[in-house]
Structure formats: C-alpha cells, structure tokens
Amino acid sequence: MRILLVEDNLRLSTYVRRGLEKEDFTVDGVGSIADAEAALDTAPYDLMILDLGLPDGDGLDLLKRFRANDRHLPVLVLTARDGVDDRVKGLNAGADDYLLKPFAVEELTARLRALLRRPDGVLGLSLKAGNLTFDTTAREVRVESSLLKVSRKEMNVLEQLMRRAGKVVPKDVLESKLYGFDEDVSANSLEAHISRLRKRLNQAGASVSIHTLRGVGYLLSDGGDS
Structure with a gap:
C-alpha cells in the first residue's frame, strides 16, 4: 500500500x-x-x-x-x-x-x-487465488500449507496482483504502488521482480501464474506462465 x-x-x-x-x-x-x-x-x-x-x-x-x-x-x-x-x-x-x-x-x-480493512478499504485480512494464500497481517504467503519465501518487493507485487486476480494490472499502476518518489528505479526493475516471483510460484507448485501482456501489464490467473 x-x-x-x-x-x-x-x-x-x-x-x-x-x-x-x-x-x-x-x-x-x-x-x-x-x-x-x-x-x-x-x-x-x-x-x-x-x-x-x-x-x-x-x-x-x-x-x-x-x-x-x-x-x-x-x-x-x-x-x-x-x-x-x-x-x-x-x-x-x-x-x-x-x-x-x-x-x-x-x-x-x-x-x-x-x-x-474498513468497508470499501483496500486491505483484506486474507487473499486467496487458487492454492495460493496471502495473510496480509502476518505478511506471509503460502502455497497450500507451505510457506513461500519472497522478497518484500516481490511480496508487494504479488499482493497487488492477488487483489486484482483475473484482471490485467497495468505496469504503471504496479509501479505507482511499489515505488516512492525518491526511489532510484531502473527501467526493468519491475520486470525483474515479476520474473523472480514467477519462478518461485512455479517451483512451489502454485496453481496460479503470472501472465505478461506486452505493452499492457500483468495478469494473475490459473494456467501456465507466459
């Protein structure tokens, strides 16, 4: 947030x-x-x-x-x-x-x-997508019952994607949520986080994956990664 x-x-x-x-x-x-x-x-x-x-x-x-x-x-x-x-x-x-x-x-x-967490707020206690669960209070991500180790930025990327699961999240929207005004961000910083997160999900056996829509954004949904 x-x-x-x-x-x-x-x-x-x-x-x-x-x-x-x-x-x-x-x-x-x-x-x-x-x-x-x-x-x-x-x-x-x-x-x-x-x-x-x-x-x-x-x-x-x-x-x-x-x-x-x-x-x-x-x-x-x-x-x-x-x-x-x-x-x-x-x-x-x-x-x-x-x-x-x-x-x-x-x-x-x-x-x-x-x-x-109030009505119409943006922070739910627990987010779910397929066999992936995100406890927003404990800041823990699990595939089934197994804890998934991710960096803070990767966790923040995943949170935004899970909040909009099944919908395309534009790249600029993700960047606006992840980076403050004074952060030094490289041109491919977001793509690097997405790439590492996609590999972690795949290796952990997650039933959801991150799809890239070139020139548009990213989508978390069931099925293979692309």
Missing part, C-alpha cells in the same frame, strides 16, 4: 517512514501543505498520515479542502494536540483516526491496517 506522510519534523518523518517500510508500505514523505497537495494530485495513495502543525498552515485546512472536493482517502491525524476539543475538530473535519504524539510505530501500523 502507498501512503502519503505529511510531517515537517524530519527526525520523526524518518522514524515513521523506516518503520512503515519494514511493514511493506511504500511511503512518500512531505513537510508542507503545498507539497502534500502536489503529491495528492500526482500519485494514487491508499492512505494519508497528516500532522496538523505545518510550516505553511494548519493541516486541518488541508483536510477540510480535501473532503470538500469529495475525496475519500482515509486520513489518520498524527499530532501533539491532546485536548478533547482538538480531537473533535479533527474528526469533524474529516479525519478517520487520531493518534497522539509520542507514539509507538507498532500502534501506528496497527491503526493504518485497521483503517484499510
């Missing part, structure tokens, strides 16, 4: 990004309202983490404009404002959850996954 982190404290932003990336999230960090608005207009996000005390304004103003434009991206407010009135204002402005600083990144991760 791709997350936009709006936090101007560089030390805290780095702490959150590293923690979430270890949990297989792709995170773009920005430090102002202007940069947040630009990012939201540029990339498809699954969730936004929003600080309120930003150098160019109040994060609540960004949230109000965001909701006024009928945008339904889940938003978790991350702030040191601990008054009841502050929390009420945040929730009334359109926040889906509210976490006070200081916090443990483990709790933040759990709250994010809870938001993404």
